[in-house]
Amino acid sequence: MNEIRGKRTLAENVIEYEIAAPSIVRNARPGQFVILIVDEGGERVPFTIADFSAEKGTVTVLVQTVGYSTMALSQKNVGDSIFAIVGPLGTPTDLSGYSNILLVAGGIGSAVIFPQAKALFQRGTAADVVLGARNASLIFYEEEFRRVANAVYIATNDGSMGVKGFVTDVIGSLVQKKRYDAVFAVGPLAMMRAVCELTRPLGIKTVVSMNSMMVDGTGMCGCCRVTVDGKVRYACVDGPEFDGHLVDFDEAISRAAFYAEQERGHVCRLKGV
Ligand SMILES: Cc1cc2nc3c(=O)[nH]c(=O)nc-3n(C[C@H](O)[C@H](O)[C@H](O)COP(=O)(O)OP(=O)(O)OC[C@H]3O[C@@H](n4cnc5c(N)ncnc54)[C@H](O)[C@@H]3O)c2cc1C
Ligand code: FES
Numbered sequence: 001m002n003e004i005r006g007k008r009t010l011a012e013n014v015i016e017y018e019i020a021a022p023s024i025v026r027n028a029r030p031g032q033f034v035i036l037i038v039d040e041g042g043e044r045v046p047f048t049i050a051d052f053s054a055e056k057g058t059v060t061v062l063v064q065t066v067g068y069s070t071m072a073l074s075q076k077n078v079g080d081s082i083f084a085i086v087g088p089l090g091t092p093t094d095l096s097g098y099s100n101i102l103l104v105a106g107g108i109g110s111a112v113i114f115p116q117a118k119a120l121f122q123r124g125t126a127a128d129v130v131l132g133a134r135n136a137s138l139i140f141y142e143e144e145f146r147r148v149a150n151a152v153y154i155a156t157n158d159g160s161m162g163v164k165g166f167v168t169d170v171i172g173s174l175v176q177k178k179r180y181d182a183v184f185a186v187g188p189l190a191m192m193r194a195v196c197e198l199t200r201p202l203g204i205k206t207v208v209s210m211n212s213m214m215v216d217g218t219g220m221c222g223c224c225r226v227t228v229d230g231k232v233r234y235a236c237v238d239g240p241e242f243d244g245h246l247v248d249f250d251e252a253i254s255r256a257a258f259y260a261e262q263e264r265g266h267v268c269r270l271k272g273v
Pocket of ligand 1: 213
């Protein structure tokens with residue numbers, strides 16, 4: 001059993017959990033994720049390792065409440081336990097060879113870019129960071145990023161914080177002033193595709209993180225497949241990070257919506273309704 005050691009609400013429907021998982025912490029790297037089973041008999045749900053502390057033996061996950069399992073998790077409090085936690089899974093982020101990185105997150109994508117920002121800070125090449133959301137109340141981890149980033153820029157659709165517009169508006173003006181070796185962009189598929197379309201003609205390497213639907217998380221079931229450079233790849237083991245200029249986003253977007261109709265009318269076996 002893995003005890004919840006910390007719980008903090010960060011934004012509307014976004015909660016940060018610190019969970020005791022010493023064996024996972026020992027091997028955790030930026031870009032990796034865990035799979036949780038919240039209660040016995042529950043489904044397997046993947047979450048990015050947003051942070052980890054060797055001292056405390058805890059991993060931090062930032063969870064957006066969207067459905068049954070994330071709702072069940074949101075009911076848990078400090079001192080409660082998570083039934084099971086498996087990880088670290090996935091291939092760690094490769095930050096080698098870059099000295100000027102731009103990290104970009106839409107919404108919960110901050111969970112992926114925060115450990116990257118921390119690692120870059122620790123090696124003395126702090127990144128520029130762009131955070132985007134619909135409005136100011138959905139921006140979180142701003143202070144955490146300011147502690148480890150070279151500069152933090154914010155874009156909100158309604159202009160309630162930072163630039164009014166999309167992350168691509170901010171990136172568009174940053175690339176006029178500074179040459180980046182690489183952009184790491186994490187968020188909704190449409191956002192990652194838009195960033196890739198912006199950086200492709202500029203020849204800036206762009207890495208995205210594919211949050212495909214996952215089941216086993218070990219490359220066995222095929223659920224998380226994505227097409228990259230015309231080849232089938234499994235986000236859980238080959239990724240979740242891939243060269244965004246080679247990802248087939250049309251297919252990924254269509255696969256993400258594949259079961260939308262069934263999901264609307266389905267009876268949940270966990271809830272019975
Ligand atoms: C590698 C990876 C890292 C992720 N990291 C985070 C994170 O740090 N924070 C966060 O809030 N969310 C993260 N997610 C998404 C998270 O796993 C889903 O939001 C969660 O599984 C939803 O479960 P639910 O029962 O609450 O909702 P449901 O009602 O079951 O699903 C709501 C939506 O969540 C997505 N989803 C559902 N089940 C899965 C699954 N097994 N795998 C992937 N997506 C699923 C689907 O788009 C679905 O339509 C990550 C997903 C992946 C693949
Ligand atoms: S989740 Fe099964 S192959 Fe990736």
